[in-house]
Amino acid sequence: MAELAACPKEQLREREDAFHIQRVERLWSGGHLLRGREPGSGDLQLMSNDYLCIQNEPALREAQAEALLNSKTDLLMSSVFTMKGSPMQQLEAAFADYMQGEEAIICQSGFTANVGLLQSIASPSVPVYLDMNAHASLWEGVKAAGARGIPFRHNSPDHAERLIRRYGPGVLVVDTVYSTDGSLCPLAAIVDVATRTGCVLVVDESHSLGTHGPGGAGLAVALGLADRIDFRTASLAKTFAGRAGLIVCSRRFKEYFRMESNPAIFSSGLLEHEYVWFLEALALIRRADDRRERLREVSDIVRWRLDELGFDVGGGTEQIIAIESGNEPDTLKMRDALQGSGVFGAVFCPPATPRNHCLVRLSVHSGLTDEELDTLTTRCADALKLLKEVMA
Structure with a gap:
């Protein structure tokens, strides 16, 4: 007599366990890769795709x-x-x-x-x-x-x-x-x-x-x-x-x-x-040519400065700037270092990326001022210093 297939409820439980035990408890040490601390009023939030800042017009x-x-x-x-x-x-x-x-x-x-x-x-x-x-x-x-x-x-x-x-x-x-x-x-x-x-x-x-x-x-x-x-x-x-x-x-x-x-x-x-x-x-x-020009300028500045600091920003050229962060545990550390310094990006991990090729994605916009770009540079430098200490 042919063996009966595994119970669907048991299969579902196994898949849930794979997430909660193998990923959340073991890889993420009980935290959550997509949810860190809540951003505050002074933090730089670079997660939105509203590239030309029209949402509040x-x-x-x-x-x-x-x-x-x-x-x-x-x-x-x-x-x-x-x-x-x-x-x-x-x-x-x-x-x-x-x-x-x-x-x-x-x-x-x-x-x-x-x-x-x-x-x-x-x-x-x-x-x-x-x-x-x-x-x-x-x-x-x-x-x-x-x-x-x-x-x-x-x-x-x-x-x-x-x-x-x-x-x-x-x-x-x-x-x-x-x-x-x-x-x-x-x-x-x-x-x-x-x-x-x-x-x-x-x-x-x-x-x-x-x-x-x-x-x-x-x-x-x-x-x-x-x-x-x-x-x-x-x-x-x-x-x-x-x-x-x-x-x-x-x-x-x-x-x-x-x-x-x-x-x-x-x-x-x-x-x-x-x-x-x-x-x-x-x-x-x-008619937003001025905003498009500013977005191009901001994108170039942020990408160049992050590269100069030593972040791996890959081969991109546009307003989406991805910082290579490696596996999920290392990505948690990078995210926490950035957020601890007041910089919030979006974490990309499987299934959005290949295994062990996670990213912290910064989406820049035309509304960033020169002062905010300087603040971003300083905070990212602080985050990188902290990250090196944690990874040592």
Whole structure:
């Protein structure tokens, strides 16, 4: 008689134990890697993706509040039922114009945009080639499609092309600015690979939309490549400081997507005050060249100073600055040293990073003053001194 499979409840308990005993108690010594001390009023908090500091803009808040107070009751339903002329379609048209695309689709989040897109364009017979640092949502989209995900070396168009020549054309997937280390995609070379090999190209602009290109229209527009990319996606929870996602695509694909993407079909759409926020934010971001210039300056200064102090900031170049911290116990020590000195970043650990390759990520923004940059430098120097003492 065949042995019965292990009880599902016992399997769940084993998985819970693996987290609570092996990870929390042993690796983290009873603490929590993602939750240290609470930041105080004098601490520098560099965890937000609000790169251009629009979240507290009075005009945006007032417009959203007015819409919330005065708009008629919204219909809580899937966005696939939305009619022409709706606030959603007005926003989609505005983003399509902004990003020099034919059409745009507003999704519930950047995650659902990526999952829904790949679920609707890939399949078990279509290989998907992803930069090994591509966002987790893109990998989840591959799973949703039942497709084979084939990773290629980070920022290596040559390696991507060799794999495509070996396994055949499929879907090629990259980010423009990678969320773990702030590295910039060699987008022109990737576009050339997709063209030569006949691949469908998906480009995630989550961390470049609003911060790069003319008016913040993204890296693809900055490089004149918008019409050579099949799909561009973005989370609007970064520079646009809201809660939604975006796909730029063809008009023909848009109608197909609404009938094929499970996240689009089975999730409710946004509410009117959220559409108002994004329209107001788009108008502000288009004219925010001074903030983009300041963000570039701040990014360069912080990255250079941390490197000079002796922190390993990897190969990034943009507003996301990742400090390499190694395994989880060492990362706990680095986090505590930084927080003890008044600097708060976001800890990235498995499953967001490979095992023993954790990061403390600092996300800088355009609102940092010269005085705050000096304070950050001093505090990071203090943290490094403390860290060396703890690690000795």
